[in-house]
Amino acid sequence: MSDLLEKCTVCGGLIDEEDLFCGNCGTEAPLRQAAHTPSTTISTHSFTCAGCGAAMSYSAEVRALRCPFCGSTKLEKGEDHKIIAPSKVLPFHIHEEDARRIMREAIGKGFWRPPDLSERAVIRNMVPVYVPYWVFAAEVFTNWTADTSQTPYGASGDWYPLSGEHRARYEGVLVGASGALTPNETSQLCPFDMDQAVSPEEVDLDNFTVEQFNVARKYARPMALAGLEALERRAVDAKFVPPRSRNVQANLRVQNMSSDPMLLPVWIMAYQYQEQTYRFLINGQTGKSTGQGPISYQRFVKVVGIVVAVAVGIGILAAMCGGLGNLLAH
Incomplete structure (x- = not known):
């Protein structure tokens, strides 16, 4: 076992060199002086929602202590502790008025939605939140094989084998690190333009709700690898594999993977329709949206x-x- 790995003093789980806490039980990891250790900070306004379990840094200047993810007012003040400090922050570009308009237009679309949903929906909660993401980059080397029906002239068989190699570098592969939003929700909000990210000092984070990193880097890596594999397979299919092919196989080797913790802007909204509450999310940079909504049972019937x-x-x-x-x- 590598000297950079330690065991948790509580549960005995392995702690990676960049982990600030045990991924199994959440116990704070001992402070290391290694060059690989990411920077840390101390949160003086740390809260945990008793309703959904979200952990966040909350500004004392915000009007009311209400969880932006579930709307609960049962927020428990936590002790000061180490949290992962973001390397960069992507500022909000979508203002509140635009976010309201985007929500009204989006929830009114869809055949199965009630026809009066856009007009009768009442916004109960609307908060701009900086949501944590891991941003991965890596080099990928691929060996691929396939059988194609585009056989050379004079061939006696119906299928002809092909093979090749492909190298690529991918950047900006996002993996949500939220403990309150689902992986599907965080992925549905993508993409973000990471070129517009700035240092945390350039953003007034004290006037925003900031969710803390709830997914350790080592647990985000498998999801990043899956994303890299999907990107590489699409690239190989588009560039090299003929349209009429079968038995397409791609063996990938990922090298020089790196990752950065970043905060990305998300409008989290809760709206009510006929006594039911639904969550709606908006990418605070591009305006892309995703969310829940009621089904018109009249149309269904x-x-x-x-x-x-x-x-x-x-x-x-x-x-x-x-x-x-x-x-x-x-």
């Missing part, structure tokens, strides 16, 4: 009724045609 009526009509028509055929046969 109507569509089901039409499908049933059509099926019954086809059955009756088939029965009539069958009876007519028997009658003509006699």
Whole structure:
């Protein structure tokens, strides 16, 4: 085992060299002086939501202590502790008025949504939050093989083997490190333009809610590898593999992987419709959105009724045609 790995004093779990806390039980890791250790900071306004478990740094200047993820007011003040300090921050470009407009337009779309949803939805909570992400970069080397039906002239077989190599470098592979938002939600908000990121000193984080990193880097790596593999397979398919192919195989080797902790802007909104509350998220840089919403059961019943009526009509028509055929046969 590497000398850079230590065991947690509470649960005995392995602690990676860049971990500030045990990924198994959350116990704070001993401070290291190694050059690989990321910078840390001390949070003086640390809160944990009793409703959803989100951990965040909260400014005392904010109007009310309310969790932006679930709306709960049951926030428990935590002790000062080490947190992962972001290397860069992506500032908000979408203002509150624009975020409200984007939400109204987005929730009104979709055949299965109630037709009056956009007009009758009431925004109950709306908070700009800096959400933590790990931003990965790596070099990928790939050996690929495939069979193609585009055989050379004079070949006797129907399929012809192909193989090749491909090298690429990918940057800006995002993995959400939020403890309150789901991986699907954090991925649906992508992409972000990371070229516009600035140092944390250039952003007034004290006037925003900042969620702390709840996913350790070593647990984000497998998701980053999956993202890199998907990007590389698409690149190989697009550049080298002919359209009519089968048995496409790609063996990847990832090298020189690096990662940075960053804070990205997200508008977290909660709206109410007919006594039900739904969460809606907006990328604070691009305006891309994702969220929950009610289903119009009237439209659902109507569509089901039409499908049933059509099926019954086809059955009756088939029965009539069958009876007519028997009658003509006699």
